[in-house]
Amino acid sequence: MKKSYYLFNPGRISRRDNSLKFTPVDDLGAEGAPRYIPVESVDNLYTFGSLDANSALYNFLGKEQISVHFFDHYEHYTGSFMPKDFLLSGKVIIAQTEHYSNSSKRLSIASKFIEGAAFNILKNLRYYNNRDKDTSVQIDTISQMTPQISSARSIEELMGVEGKIRLTYYQTFDLIINDFEMGPRTKQPPSNEVNALISFLNMMCYTLCLDMIHHTQLNPTISFLHQPGYRRYSLALDLSEIFKPILVDRLIFSLLNKRQIQTQDFDHQLNSCLLKENGRKKVVKAWDDKLNETIKHRSLGRNVTYKHLIKLECYKLVKHILNIEEYKPFKAWW
Amino acid sequence: MSVNGTLIQLFHICPREMWLHTHGINMEHTSETVYDGKLLHETSYSQRPEKYTEITLSACFNNIPLTGKIDFYDAKQKIIHETKRSDKAEVAHEWQAKFYIWLLLLNDIPDVQAILEYPKLRTSTTVQLTSHDILHLTNTISTIQHLQQSDKCPDKIQSKICKSCSYYELCYIEE
């Protein structure tokens, strides 16, 4: 089974036969003991520390279909090395473009993304409402807003509804999370622990979606809800809307409420708050464990990982744009 | 667009699979089956290449271009050898073999037979081409050509073999 590797320390990576050799290098330039990773076990690499590598290495990674995602010192996603497209279908690209450029077809897909997101948000709120966290006001508000999703006449209007839903949803974070205050959502830089976790994990979710899209015939730059080019791979943003409540938000609630992540895991500056290296390791570990959890899928009758759900979502999109079957967004059923 | 042996085989397994394949919707090679297939080729018949030749054929029938690549052809005995991993799709394998025999016939090489071998099961089947088969192949290639040009994906076949098909998840994922 292939897995993601997370490189937290700065160092040098090179090819050694059919393995990747990672040699950590500290601030003073001293090398640590190298680690060997068999290439067939690697799905992708996430690098948080500065990485030294040459083009021969990237040629090798490209051939082995391994992508590399980069994050800067402030935990921002800065970009990816993606292997050359390997599942191309002219038919799918043309159909995807057609569904983007036809405004009613585009709107119909975009509204499905929000519909899925809203459903999964409500699922989270109901879960906590049954566990002594009174989120009933927000449940009502969001439920009343959901009909506006299908009646929206334009992407802008849809984005407006989405914004209002998300605002209402974020109000509940302070009710759900025990010992931390979220306050208003702040992004650059995040102002407190909750905002820091949201920013960091949202980015991990975006990257995951990008990876999954890359394993299908879909083109990640042609999106429906977000404006293509808003971020290079805007289809990954579209998809992550659906999965953030289930993957990111639930993880944040449990990490904080179970005290797996605490104040000392963060680096508090005057008006910013970021995860410390150790905290980041804990979060990434919990994220990775979450993605590998399995559930029995209703229509497939098979166990699938949370991570795999995203690829299945891509399949549904492929079927929709090829007019095989209408797209129904993922809705957590358990 | 031409019709080849792979499409003939896929069509007889599932027209939808053939349609998806023909439109470039291929699944990733993540499963062990690819590896397994490669291994079978390499180990079971390592001594074969000297005795058999690999041939590439083409022909045109009713304005439809036909192509085929036969890995193991014994020109002396006029026998095509095909190795298959499992007999799950035996009928489809037979049609693929018949298509090759027909291709040879269209190239003025009559009286060829095919032997399908299943090394894992230690069995083999002999295949011959009848005039009735030719009729079937004629109809099949025009249906295939029609599907290649069609925007409409054929329905799922809802069969037991779907579970071991590489398109299973694509076909059966719903909500």
Ligand code: SF4
């Ligand atoms: S899963 Fe079944 S219906 Fe789908 S392509 Fe395969 S055989 Fe055909």
